[in-house]
Amino acid sequence: xxxxxxxxxxxxxxxxxxxxxxxxxxxxxxxxxxxxxxxxxxxxxxxxxxxxxxxxxxxxxxxxxxxxxxxxxxxxxxxxxxxxxxxxxxxxxxxxxxxxxxxxxxxxxxxxxxxxxxxxxxxxxxxxxxxxxxxxxxxxxxxxxxxxxxxxxxxxxxxxxxxxxxxxxxxxxxxxxxxxxxxxxxxxxxxxxxxxxxxxxxxxxxxxxxxxxxxxxxxxxxxxxxxxxxxxxxxxxxxxxxxxxxxxxxxxxxxxxxxxxxxxxxxxxxxxxxxxxxxxxxxxxxxxxxxxxxxxxxxxxxxxxxxxxxxxxxxxxxxxxxxxxxxxxxxxxxxxxxxxxxxxxxxxxxxxxxxxxxxxxxxxxxxxxxxxxxxxxxxxxxxxxxxxxxxxxxxxxxxxxxxxxxxxxxxxxxxxxxxxxxxxxxxxxxxxxxxxxxxxxxxxxxxxxxxxxxxxxxxxxxxxxxxxxxxxxxxxxxxxxxxxxxxxxxxxxxxxxxxxxxxxxxxxxxxxxxxxxxxxxxxxxxxxxxxxxxxxxxxxxxxxxxxxxxxxxxxxxxxxxxxxxxxxxxxxxxxxxxxxxxxxxxxxxxxxxxxxxxxxxxxxxxxxxxxxxxxxxxxxxxxxxxxxxxxxxxxxxxxxxxxxxxxxxxxxxxxxxxxxxxxxxxxxxxxxxxxxxxxxxxxxxxxxxxxxxxxxxxxxxxxxxxxxxxxxxxxxxxxxxxxxxxxxxxxxxxxxxxxxxxxxxxxxxxxxxxxxxxxxxxxxxxxxxxxxxxxxx
Amino acid sequence: xxxxxxxxxxxxxxxxxxxxxxxxxxxxxxxxxxxxxxxxxxxxxxxxxxxxxxxxxxxxxxxxxxxxxxxxxxxxxxxxxxxxxxxxxxxxxxxxxxxxxxxxxxxxxxxxxxxxxxxxxxxxxxxxxxxxxxxxxxxxxxxxxxxxxxxxxxxxxxxxxxxxxxxxxxxxxxxxxxxxxxxxxxxxxxxxxxxxxxxxxx
Ligand SMILES: Nc1nc2c(ncn2[C@@H]2O[C@H](COP(=O)(O)OP(=O)(O)OP(=O)(O)O)[C@@H](O)[C@H]2O)c(=O)[nH]1
Ligand SMILES: [Mg+2]
Numbered sequence: 014x015x016x017x018x019x020x021x022x023x024x025x026x027x028x029x030x031x032x033x034x035x036x037x038x039x040x041x042x043x044x045x046x047x048x049x050x051x052x053x054x055x056x057x058x059x060x061x062x063x064x065x066x067x068x069x070x071x072x073x074x075x076x077x078x079x080x081x082x083x084x085x086x087x088x089x090x091x092x093x094x095x096x097x098x099x100x101x102x103x104x105x106x107x108x109x110x111x112x113x114x115x116x117x118x119x120x121x122x123x124x125x126x127x128x129x130x131x132x133x134x135x136x137x138x139x140x141x142x143x144x145x146x147x148x149x150x151x152x153x154x155x156x157x158x159x160x161x162x163x164x165x166x167x168x169x170x171x172x173x174x175x176x177x178x179x180x181x182x183x184x185x186x187x188x189x190x191x192x193x194x195x196x197x198x199x200x201x202x203x204x205x206x207x208x209x210x211x212x213x214x215x216x217x218x219x220x221x222x223x224x225x226x227x228x229x230x231x232x233x234x235x236x237x238x239x240x241x242x243x244x245x246x247x248x249x250x251x252x253x254x255x256x257x258x259x260x261x262x263x264x265x266x267x268x269x270x271x272x273x274x275x276x277x278x279x280x281x282x283x284x285x286x287x288x289x290x291x292x293x294x295x296x297x298x299x300x301x302x303x304x305x306x307x308x309x310x311x312x313x314x315x316x317x318x319x320x321x322x323x324x325x326x327x328x329x330x331x332x333x334x335x336x337x338x339x340x341x342x343x344x345x346x347x348x349x350x351x352x353x354x355x356x357x358x359x360x361x362x363x364x365x366x367x368x369x370x371x372x373x374x375x376x377x378x379x380x381x382x383x384x385x386x387x388x389x390x391x392x393x394x395x396x397x398x399x400x401x402x403x404x405x406x407x408x409x410x411x412x413x414x415x416x417x418x419x420x421x422x423x424x425x426x427x428x429x430x431x432x433x434x435x436x437x438x439x440x441x442x443x444x445x446x447x448x449x450x451x452x453x454x455x456x457x458x459x460x461x462x463x464x465x466x467x468x469x470x471x472x473x474x475x476x477x478x479x480x481x482x483x484x485x486x487x488x489x490x491x492x493x494x495x496x497x498x499x500x501x502x503x504x505x506x507x508x509x510x511x512x513x514x515x516x517x518x519x520x521x522x523x524x525x526x527x528x529x530x531x532x533x534x535x536x537x538x539x540x541x542x543x544x545x546x547x548x549x550x551x552x553x554x555x556x557x558x559x560x561x562x563x564x565x566x567x568x569x570x571x572x573x574x575x576x577x578x579x580x581x582x583x584x585x586x587x588x589x590x591x592x593x594x595x596x597x598x599x600x601x602x603x604x605x606x607x608x609x610x611x612x613x614x615x616x617x618x619x620x621x622x623x624x625x626x627x628x629x630x631x632x633x634x635x636x637x638x639x640x641x642x643x644x645x646x647x648x649x650x651x652x653x654x655x656x657x658x659x660x661x662x663x664x665x666x667x668x669x670x671x672x673x674x675x676x677x678x679x680x681x682x683x684x685x686x687x688x689x690x691x692x693x694x695x696x697x698x699x700x701x702x703x704x705x706x707x708x709x710x711x712x713x714x715x716x717x718x719x720x721x722x723x724x725x726x727x728x729x730x731x732x733x734x735x736x737x738x739x740x741x742x743x744x745x746x747x748x749x750x751x752x753x754x755x756x757x758x759x760x761x762x763x764x765x766x767x768x769x770x771x772x773x774x775x776x777x778x779x780x781x782x783x784x785x786x787x788x789x790x
Numbered sequence: 791x792x793x794x795x796x797x798x799x800x801x802x803x804x805x806x807x808x809x810x811x812x813x814x815x816x817x818x819x820x821x822x823x824x825x826x827x828x829x830x831x832x833x834x835x836x837x838x839x840x841x842x843x844x845x846x847x848x849x850x851x852x853x854x855x856x857x858x859x860x861x862x863x864x865x866x867x868x869x870x871x872x873x874x875x876x877x878x879x880x881x882x883x884x885x886x887x888x889x890x891x892x893x894x895x896x897x898x899x900x901x902x903x904x905x906x907x908x909x910x911x912x913x914x915x916x917x918x919x920x921x922x923x924x925x926x927x928x929x930x931x932x933x934x935x936x937x938x939x940x941x942x943x944x945x946x947x948x949x950x951x952x953x954x955x956x957x958x959x960x961x962x963x964x965x966x967x968x969x970x971x972x973x974x975x976x977x978x979x980x981x982x983x984x985x986x987x988x989x990x991x992x
Binding site for chain 2 (some may be wrong): 484
């Protein structure tokens with residue numbers, strides 16, 4: 014393929030109409046409608062979320078002391094949280110080995126998990142808690158537990174860890190996060206340990222930003238398997254899928270990733286490491302602490318200052334710091350670290366808990382305080398946050414969804430085009446007929462019949478209609494029918510016309526005469542995106558001598574028209590007729606009920622014999638169409654031939670009658686297989702006559718005798734032997750190409766067969782010539 | 791993205807073709823009109839062709855959108871029916887409880903579907919005009935139920951006139967159709983038992 018072709022192919026693809034895209038967009042619309050009406054099917058439930066953060070300074074609490082954790086974990090007596098999100102920092106020493114290998118962390122994480130589990134599930138209390146998940150990165154650990162009663166309401170749990178320490182990526186600093194769906198709200202918990210050192214405010218700010226940016230929840234299992242598109246939209250191409258990836262389904266969202274701020278509520282806890290502003294002197298700080306002037310100190314808290322400046326934690330909330338700074342303590346005591354051998358540090362609120370809710374009123378802080386555990390150089394901090402979570406009431410949601418779909422269905426169904434059909438009808442004026450029937454009435458051989466139907470678009474969308482074939486059929490109708498047009502489009506209120514034409518040709522006539530076909534068909538008119546109409550098309554075939562079998566014709570004494578059309582009835586009819594009372598009949602052959610030649614042939618030849626022998630250009634000039642049809646009709650119904658009908662119309666009917674016969678007067682097997690020369694001509698023609706079946710013999714002799722009579726008047730009718738031999742060839746021999754329409758153009762010579770066939774026709778020409786010029790019978 | 795993903799995943803719309811079959815005048819079109827527009831016409835014209843409508847059924851965890859083909863029941867058009875039941879995921883075969891002949895007809899429609907329809911097609915048998923059953927019943931309920939059971943069909947006696955069981959009929963079919971479900975919705979997150987936790991970091 015050339016690049017041009019490729020480009021063309023691409024373009025073609027671009028403009029291709031994609032039903033999958035429509036249905037995805039539609040799905041998206043439904044989702045948005047539902048979202049808009051969310052309040053109608055959403056109930057809120059307030060749960061208590063405990064968030065705790067504790068920098069343990071690589072210490073671990075002894076088993077016999079774990080009960081002391083209760084002070085931290087249950088800060089408000091009697092209030093048992095529904096969710097416990099507990100964050101630790103420095104569960105291991107942040108030395109180079111631990112940072113690089115992260116080996117000891119697993120063990121420590123497990124130890125803390127076990128200890129928390131023991132406290133939370135203390136037998137003294139009835140409530141039981143189950144771990145949702147644990148996640149750690151070097152010294153940072155996050156554990157999330159939920160009350161047992163909620164365990165079935167926790168879904169779609171994913172974790173993520175981001176290191177922002179050494180080189181901007183090591184795990185000595187960073188954040189560990191967990192997200193989950195709780196009832197129908199999405200919650201995200203982050204436990205972070207940000208950059209240290211009093212002067213490094215910017216480092217902390219940028220650590221925070223990095224954690225937000227780099228934390229992406231991805232489902233590894235899902236991102237691994239690109240198959241099983243769950244769309245319900247049928248076949249979705251890869252391009253379409255890509256284009257709509259963000260709305261297509263949950264997996265694709267989880268494949269590309271969800272960020273922290275995508276959640277309904279974010280709980281952010283940790284050793285955020287913000288200190289007091291450097292303008293506050295350490296001694297001054299201690300003095301203020303002694304005076305319990307926390308308001309003053311809060312104003313100089315770096316995090317508070319940075320947040321007011323909008324440089325970090327934007328959109329987050331925090332309760333007032335109504336507890337003493339949590340850092341830095343002399344481990345195991347409740348005294349700030351002021352030992353002379355240690356570096357003097359200004360106390361600070363390093364350990365913090367903030368939240369961010371999409372709807373601010375969703376979260377209310379119940380308590381924010383510290384515990385007095387002496388394990389580490391930090392004190393643990395706890396916040397109890399009353400959080401409203403969404404609960405979808407499925408039955409109500411279903412009702413709303415049903416309403417949305419009803420609306421959509423109504424619009425869609427109203428978009429279906431609608432048309433009315435009316436049949437033009439002259440023949441049965443005044444008698445209304447079903448609109449789905451096109452009745453042609455009596456249909457005659459070789460006479461074109463027309464009917465029409467009007468189709469009116471009564472909808473307000475464009476209507477595309479077309480006739481379609483029936484299942485496993487290739488054509489939209491039987492061969493005797495033609496439809497014009499077969500398809501079309503109508504604008505609203507536009508009226509169109511569909512024309513139907515029946516023409517019974519020789520092939521159909523033969524089928525109809527033998528009951529192998531009926532003038533009856535059902536058409537399927539399809540209105541795209543609307544409905545199908547069934548149209549019954551039919552008529553009564555006016556049986557005609559044309560296209561009949563010689564034997565049948567000869568045994569039929571009455572007019573052919575009144576013969577029944579099915580094979581079974583036909584034989585009954587035959588036996589019940591007699592020649593006696595019928596006019597215009599040729600003589601009956603000896604001993605049988607069969608006529609010696611078909612009466613139709615006899616009537617035509619008889620008329621020509623009486624009126625036409627001297628007609629100029631006899632057999633050469635064509636007849637008049639209406640007269641031809643009249644003569645045919647008279648032959649079929651047994652009525653008198655009109656006396657003033659032109660001789661040429663009679664000859665035309667005669668020739669077309671002969672060529673219409675179901676089997677030719679001269680059977681195929683009697684054609685010469687050898688070249689006929691003067692020597693064998695005489696014996697050959699004798700045998701030929703002997704071999705002709707009796708009825709065919711009668712007809713042949715009858716016709717040749719008539720032609721010889723015609724030749725006697727050649728001076729006035731201008732015929733000659735040559736021309737008549739050609740006429741014989743055209744009408745008496747088996748020849749598929751011929752039909753009633755062109756039988757008069759005899760001047761052009763016999764139809765040309767190929768090779769051997771041609772040879773035979775040549776020979777027959779010689780033989781006809783012989784019969785026309787020699788008196789053999 | 792609104793809520794961290796997936797909040798609407800249980801409203802996924804699945805499309806299914808459904809065809810109505812049955813002898814003429816049993817009430818196929820009336821059932822569809824009742825279901826789609828919640829209307830009823832005493833003088834419903836015979837269907838000469840096949841009418842197409844769409845209608846959704848919202849289930850608890852998915853939505854089934856039916857593409858409904860209401861076919862012509864007149865004997866003359868019988869040979870055209872395969873065109874419409876071909877590829878259908880569901881079929882409602884309707885008979886008239888006041889017309890024994892139509893029940894025979896329904897059986898032959900069922901047989902044809904079983905032989906020539908989609909092998910997994912879900913068939914529901916609906917005995918319509920149940921509002922007339924009190925006085926003019928000609929098809930025994932037990933017999934129809936028995937027949938439905940033997941052939942693994944859903945069975946309801948319905949009335950397009952007084953709406954009885956019409957919605958149920960479609961809802962029950964919808965429930966039985968196979969639907970793709972988002973994996974995250976399949977079950978609650980398996981919560982780790984504290985002792986057995988083997989979740990490693992990464
Ligand atoms: N009493 C009663 N009459 C009904 C009910 N359903 C349909 N009918 C009547 O039955 C007649 C035929 O109903 P249709 O819905 O046209 O029947 P159909 O099966 O669609 O018939 P075709 O289109 O010819 O296949 C209508 O005149 C209705 O009034 C019903 O539940 N109760
Ligand atoms: Mg109908």
